[in-house]
Amino acid sequence: MRRCVVAIRKAALFGLVFAGIAAAGSASAAEAAWTASKCGAEPQAPAVKAATVAQYNESVDRVTAYEKAARVYNACVAAQANREETAISQEASARISHVHAGSAAVQSHIAASFQTLSANLAAASRKLGHH
Numbered sequence: 001m002r003r004c005v006v007a008i009r010k011a012a013l014f015g016l017v018f019a020g021i022a023a024a025g026s027a028s029a030a031e032a033a034w035t036a037s038k039c040g041a042e043p044q045a046p047a048v049k050a051a052t053v054a055q056y057n058e059s060v061d062r063v064t065a066y067e068k069a070a071r072v073y074n075a076c077v078a079a080q081a082n083r084e085e086t087a088i089s090q091e092a093s094a095r096i097s098h099v100h101a102g103s104a105a106v107q108s109h110i111a112a113s114f115q116t117l118s119a120n121l122a123a124a125s126r127k128l129g130h131h
Helices: 002-026 053-129
Strands: none
Touching: none
């Protein structure tokens, strides 16, 4: 009976872990599926057989082994995704900085032009104001 409780808890845990992974993956469904190439192949969930107590006990052992392999694989995928996301973020930040610097330079140039034009118009106005 203890194995049954453990198996039910593990099944619920797998559902939560892999539902989260599936939800994260569906966000980029429009693009080609990303894979964690350095993590190898995803472990395959075993079939659960319960026709006999022996089959059930073997299934619990296979599920336990799968849980360990799936956790290791999931940790590898999360780490690789984090590394790649960080690299993308840093690249985007550098590009944004470049664009911002160019935009700020144009705004500064235009502000300086307006300041010069305004000063020239004020001087001309004072000069012509005497006539």
